[in-house]
Amino acid sequence: MTATANHPSTGTPHATTGAPGATSWVPATEAAPDAAAAGAAPAAVVPPAATSSARTRPGMLATEGRPLVRPPAAAHLSDEQVAEIGRELDAIRDAVLAKRGAADAAYIRRVIRAQRVLEIGGRAALLGSRNKVAWVAGTAMLSLAKILENMEIGHNVLHGQWDWMRDPDIHSSTWEWDFVTPARAWQHTHNDLHHRWTNVVGKDNDIGYNLLRMDPDQPWKPGNLGNPLYNAILAPLFEWGIAIYDLELEDFKKGRKSKEAMKSDLKALGLKAAKQFTKDYAATPAAAMLTGSGKQALVGTLTANAVRNLWAHAVIFCGHFPEGTDTFSEEMVEGETRGDWYVRQMIGSANISGSKAMHLMTGNLSHQIEHHLFPDLPSNRYAEVAPQVKDLCRRYGLPYTEGPLLKQVGSTWGKIFRLALPGGAKPARG
Amino acid sequence: MIRLRKLAQAASLFTTPLAPEDFLALLNPIHSTRQLRGVVTRVEAETADSATIHFRPGRGWKAHEAGQWARIGVELDGVRHWRSYSLSAAAGEDPAITVTAVGAVSEALVRDTRPGDVLFLAPPQGDFTLPEHPRPLLMLTAGSGITPVMSMIRTLVPRRRDADVVLIHSARTPESSLFREELAELADQFPNLRLIQRFTATDGRLDLSTPAAVEAICPDWRQRAAYACGPDGFVGAAEALWQAEANGAGLSIERFDTTFAGGAGQDGGVVTFELSDREVEAPGDVPLMEVGEDAGLLVPSGCRMGICHSCLIPLRSGQVRDLRSGEVHGEPGELIQTCVSAAAGPVSLGL
Numbered sequence: 001m002t003a004t005a006n007h008p009s010t011g012t013p014h015a016t017t018g019a020p021g022a023t024s025w026v027p028a029t030e031a032a033p034d035a036a037a038a039g040a041a042p043a044a045v046v047p048p049a050a051t052s053s054a055r056t057r058p059g060m061l062a063t064e065g066r067p068l069v070r071p072p073a074a075a076h077l078s079d080e081q082v083a084e085i086g087r088e089l090d091a092i093r094d095a096v097l098a099k100r101g102a103a104d105a106a107y108i109r110r111v112i113r114a115q116r117v118l119e120i121g122g123r124a125a126l127l128g129s130r131n132k133v134a135w136v137a138g139t140a141m142l143s144l145a146k147i148l149e150n151m152e153i154g155h156n157v158l159h160g161q162w163d164w165m166r167d168p169d170i171h172s173s174t175w176e177w178d179f180v181t182p183a184r185a186w187q188h189t190h191n192d193l194h195h196r197w198t199n200v201v202g203k204d205n206d207i208g209y210n211l212l213r214m215d216p217d218q219p220w221k222p223g224n225l226g227n228p229l230y231n232a233i234l235a236p237l238f239e240w241g242i243a244i245y246d247l248e249l250e251d252f253k254k255g256r257k258s259k260e261a262m263k264s265d266l267k268a269l270g271l272k273a274a275k276q277f278t279k280d281y282a283a284t285p286a287a288a289m290l291t292g293s294g295k296q297a298l299v300g301t302l303t304a305n306a307v308r309n310l311w312a313h314a315v316i317f318c319g320h321f322p323e324g325t326d327t328f329s330e331e332m333v334e335g336e337t338r339g340d341w342y343v344r345q346m347i348g349s350a351n352i353s354g355s356k357a358m359h360l361m362t363g364n365l366s367h368q369i370e371h372h373l374f375p376d377l378p379s380n381r382y383a384e385v386a387p388q389v390k391d392l393c394r395r396y397g398l399p400y401t402e403g404p405l406l407k408q409v410g411s412t413w414g415k416i417f418r419l420a421l422p423g424g425a426k427p428a429r430g
Numbered sequence: 431m432i433r434l435r436k437l438a439q440a441a442s443l444f445t446t447p448l449a450p451e452d453f454l455a456l457l458n459p460i461h462s463t464r465q466l467r468g469v470v471t472r473v474e475a476e477t478a479d480s481a482t483i484h485f486r487p488g489r490g491w492k493a494h495e496a497g498q499w500a501r502i503g504v505e506l507d508g509v510r511h512w513r514s515y516s517l518s519a520a521a522g523e524d525p526a527i528t529v530t531a532v533g534a535v536s537e538a539l540v541r542d543t544r545p546g547d548v549l550f551l552a553p554p555q556g557d558f559t560l561p562e563h564p565r566p567l568l569m570l571t572a573g574s575g576i577t578p579v580m581s582m583i584r585t586l587v588p589r590r591r592d593a594d595v596v597l598i599h600s601a602r603t604p605e606s607s608l609f610r611e612e613l614a615e616l617a618d619q620f621p622n623l624r625l626i627q628r629f630t631a632t633d634g635r636l637d638l639s640t641p642a643a644v645e646a647i648c649p650d651w652r653q654r655a656a657y658a659c660g661p662d663g664f665v666g667a668a669e670a671l672w673q674a675e676a677n678g679a680g681l682s683i684e685r686f687d688t689t690f691a692g693g694a695g696q697d698g699g700v701v702t703f704e705l706s707d708r709e710v711e712a713p714g715d716v717p718l719m720e721v722g723e724d725a726g727l728l729v730p731s732g733c734r735m736g737i738c739h740s741c742l743i744p745l746r747s748g749q750v751r752d753l754r755s756g757e758v759h760g761e762p763g764e765l766i767q768t769c770v771s772a773a774a775g776p777v778s779l780g781l
Contacts, residue, residue: 061735094755105508116453123444160739166510166764169452169465172739173765176447191738275446283443341735375737 061338068331070340073347073399079337085396086339092388093374096381105165107380111152111360112170119145122304127288129296138297142304147311149178151363156379158183159191163376180276181243182268189246195375199320199327199348206320207327209234209245213419215327220422227420228413238309238316243269280305311361314409315352319368322350322411324401345372346393351386351402358405359383369400459548460488468525470547476528477606480574481540482518484526485549494554496521496585497578497657497684503550504535510550511535512763516577516684517554518609520584525554528608530574558659558684560586565655566594568648570636570668572660573601576608578684579659583616583623593622596648600628600636600660638667641675652676659684699776703727704746706781712773717753718743719768722781729768729781736770743768748777 063086066079074082118141125138154177156162162170176183189205197203201217208214212231213224234241247265251257280301288297326347336344352358352366359366359382367382370389377385393400403411418424441450451462460467468485475481494500499516513535515527531540560582561567567586569579576599586593601607607627617625626647628636637643644651658668658681665685672681698714701721712721719741722729732740736754742765749760750771758774760766768779 090754097755101507101509102505103508105505113456116448116456120453120456160742163739163742163765165505165508166761169462171765173742178447187738187740188732192732192740195737196733196735272447275443278443279446287444376739 061336061341063338065335065337067336067340068334069329071326071328071332071344071347073326074340074343076397077343081396082337082339082343084339085392086337086342088392089342089373089389090338092385093377096374096377096385100164100378100381104378104380105162105167108153108157108162108165108170108378111148115145115148115153118142118148123284126284126293126297126300128291128293129288129300130291130293134293135296135300139300139303139307142301143307146178146304146308147361150308150312151315151365152360152379153177153363154179154183155363155365158187160376161378176272178276179242180239180269180273181246182272185246185265185268186242189248191375195372197333198345198372199325200330200333200344201327202330203333205245205250209241210250211241211245212416214321214415216419216424217327217329218419220419225420227416231413231416235313236306236309238313239305243273314405315362315365317412318350318352318405318408319365320349321415322401322403322408323415324399325350326399342373343398345369346389347399347401348372349401350408351400352405352408353402354405356383369402460486462488463490466490466551466553468549468551470543470545470549471524472545473543476608477530479532479540479606480528480530480608481543482526482528483539483543483549484519484524485551486524487551490553491525491551492553494519494521494525494581495559496582497559498554498556498581499558499578500525500527500554501552502527502539503552504539506534506538512550512552512761516581518577518580518584520581522585528574528577528580530608556684558657558682561655564590564592566650566653567596568644568651568654568656569595569597569599570638570644570656570658570660570664571597571599572636572664574608575658575660575664575684576601577659579657580609580613582657583613587616587620587623591622595622596624596626596651596654598626598628598636598644598647600630600664603629603631638664638671641671644671652680654680656681657684658682697775699748699773701773702746702776702778703781704778712777714751714772714774715753716772717769718750718766718771718773718777718779721773722768722779727781731769734769736767739767741768742766744780746778746780749774750777 063083064079066082070077070082077085122138122140122142122145125134125141127138129135129138154175157170157175158172158177160172163172165171168174172187179186194204194206199207201207201215208218211234212227213220247262247269248257252262281298284301285294285298288294328344328348332344333340346369349368349372351369352362354366364379364382365371367379367386370377370382370385371379373389374382374385390400392398438450444450445453449464451464454461460469466488468487468491470483470485472484473481474484494517497516499514501512501514503510503512505511511534513533515529517525518528519526529536529539531537556578558578567582569582571579579597579599583595583597587595597613599607599613601610604610604627607629610627613625613627617623630636641651648654652675656668656672658665662685665683668681669678669683672678698712698716700709701712701718702709703722703725706727708725708727710721710725712718717734719729719731719734723731730741730743732738734741745760745762745764745766747762749758750766751758751774753770753772760774760777
């Protein structure tokens with residue numbers, strides 16, 4: 001009787017929950033219909049019946065059983081060992097969940113504050129960027145702000161890493177980022193498709209982004225000779241590349257994506273791109289013209305975007321492409337258990353070793369392995385999980401790929417050059 | 431105002447995808463039109479287990495009527511929790527809630543709130559309010575049920591000479607009785623308030639099974655507009671009395687929320703899809719996504735394994751079980767992952 005002795009309602013039971021306008025969440029008009037619409041879009045993309053059973057899995061993955069084929073790097077493991085790996089990793093996740101709390105919330109808020117201060121500072125300095133010191137300071141601050149915003153904040157918030165706080169301002173369903181591709185479009189290709197089908201050739205289009213041949217099992221075409229050139233062009237324009245990639249033009253051409261879905265995606269992208277373009281290349285330079293710094297400010301914002309693009313491209317290419325990461329065939333995911341799914345995430349991803357600052361600037365994607373195991377754990381927790389995952393890999397004889405940034409970037413470029421030519425099959429693993 | 435809006439629009443050209451207010455919030459934490467917030471201005475201990483929290487709400491709040499309640503959001507260990515509290519301040523004054531420490535959220539509010547803290551708010555609502563035209567009133571309250579009635583008394587008694595209020599308030603002991611001194615002073619000072627305090631530990635409970643007890647205290651009770659607020663049993667007894675004696679007319683009630691029983695074991699429950707107007711019986715081990723799909727609804731979906739967060743649907747009431755960890759959780763307004771959540775007891779969803 002006294003359990004909730006100070007929570008009155010209006011007399012009708014559950015009155016507080018009856019009116020959507022009364023809930024704490026984002027304005028009602030946004031909360032319900034949009035959530036449904038956002039989900040409806042991917043639903044419309046579901047391919048015809050022939051492949052649908054493979055793309056939409058009934059329920060969650062089984063805890064027992066085995067896939068048709070286990071990847072070579074994990075072929076030595078028994079079903080029971082794989083199940084045990086699953087249980088151990090679940091336990092690691094549960095341990096973090098039990099600790100997650102006020103300190104984590106304070107962390108992300110601190111990063112967001114710092115990012116906003118940097119962004120204001122950067123743009124303010126660019127307003128007077130006729131002065132060289134102001135230009136350097138402004139461009140540097142804005143570059144940093146954009147990198148933080150995309151990597152440690154945007155990417156991770158959009159993964160739902162901070163949804164548990166129930167703060168509508170820091171939530172995967174409301175966040176929009178300083179990146180051309182609209183958040184909802186990216187969430188579909190990235191969170192759903194890439195993270196579910198990590199490195200499965202034919203299912204995970206992140207293997208080369210429909211642009212580069214990044215795996216020997218992708219058939220070679222003469223156009224692949226341009227691999228290194230395409231990549232060199234992609235890097236400084238990375239955000240535009242991703243925006244186009246998220247439109248899923250392939251799916252549209254093959255009739256797996258409806259015209260309506262395409263139209264609405266194009267409209268969303270057009271609107272977002274216009275706003276982004278206006279902010280960086282019109283509004284900021286126009287305001288700087290007041291001090292005669294218009295041109296310098298424009299070069300500054302262009303530079304900041306390019307720096308961010310180069311950095312994001314480098315970090316993201318180090319996630320799954322360096323030497324040592326595996327790709328998988330569709331037989332390897334047919335009948336995959338939870339443990340097998342975990343194994344695939346670990347041997348298909350690569351970490352970048354480095355300092356705390358480096359981890360922050362990569363949005364903790366330097367802990368790509370941990371991120372792929374637990375995509376919705378808060379990023380600030382990956383560092384403490386990493387040694388446990390590494391130890392687990394050692395005990396079960398699984399590769400745990402990591403290396404410093406330059407080495408991994410070099411390895412990625414090496415692969416890009418090698419696969420520009422036909423063949424390039426992986427050396428047999430011992 | 432219009433000029434301000436134009437200015438904000440111009441500023442948003444520079445701040446997109448954020449809004450100018452996201453940057454202004456660096457300076458002023460309650461500056462947000464998206465999320466209504468208030469700053470705590472004063473905290474007063476009432477009894478050993480209760481406190482009154484005064485706050486200054488930001489833009490978007492509307493002044494409360496006496497007797498209304500508001501939803502208050504508090505962060506506990508980084509997680510936002512929402513509860514509804516009656517406003518105890520007089521209409522026209524800065525809002526205040528009086529909270530009794532029962533449950534984790536109330537406990538934290540009573541023990542840990544300090545001036546300067548930020549509360550999340552939803553505008554006041556509720557129709558447990560004073561009659562439009564002056565009438566003699568009879569208030570029946572028990573425990574913290576006095577809170578909305580206190581707002582009414584503070585609004586009416588000192589300001590309206592023609593008011594005529596009889597308040598019968600029950601509390602367990604004098605020490606645990608909210609607003610005891612202030613009520614006694616008001617009753618002393620203003621003849622338009624008659625106060626009957628009952629301490630149930632010594633006096634026993636007010637017997638509402640027959641009209642006798644109320645009639646003895648207030649012979650003209652049938653002529654008065656009556657209000658009852660308190661725990662379920664108390665309000666239920668008042669309702670039954672008015673039903674039997676006056677066909678249910680003339681009584682307004684405010685009931686405390688009954689807590690949702692998170693189903694024990696692996697029980698499922700009835701799932702209500704509110705916007706689709708559909709009700710389905712669901713087992714305790716089937717994801718709500720599948721329950722909705724089986725019912726023929728277009729349920730947002732993605733990875734179907736709990737990693738992509740594209741299936742989030744707001745929970746309106748009830749609790750869900752995370753099928754991965756077995757954890758039972760859920761608060762009104764929480765967005766839940768339907769692909770890995772099953773019903774734990776009756777559940778209502780915003781789909």
